[in-house]
Amino acid sequence: MNICGCLVHVTTGAVEAARAGIEAMPGTEVHAASEDGRLVVVVEDTETTIASDQIMAMHQIPGVMSVTLNYHHFEDLSQPDACATP
Template identity: 50%
Template sequence: MNICGVLVTCEPGKTQEVSEAITALPGVEVHITNEDTRQLVVTVEDTDETFADQQVMELHRTPGVVSAGLTYHQFEPNTDPDLKAA
């Protein structure tokens, strides 16, 4: 399992719109939204549908995103035989 922490910077006036758009992505969760700095603190995890690295790349392609910088990454091997990768 991959768990990534990402700092997302948004275009002026787009912070809430970007937050809503990326929250809709599988495995993505917005923890902090700061309108003053136009930044979001986000975590991304592997899901049954997609890998975390694919979702991090999707953050870059989201309209209104200026940058999405990886700030944390943890990888743990899958030990659950019932859990399969995407």
């Protein structure tokens, strides 16, 4: 499981369209937006896509100037939890 926190910078005139494009992608959620075109986006793996592919696809949305990965968390869910007690 991958969970990524990203800052997406969008041109001011394209904020709503870019937000709609991001939210239409599986595994993405826009948590905050500023008037100057900054979006806080969380991206997670889904059954059909991986987070890194979603992040790369965001670069292709019209109006998106940059996508910066600010946080990344990975867990291998196929492995038993090392902290769990039997």
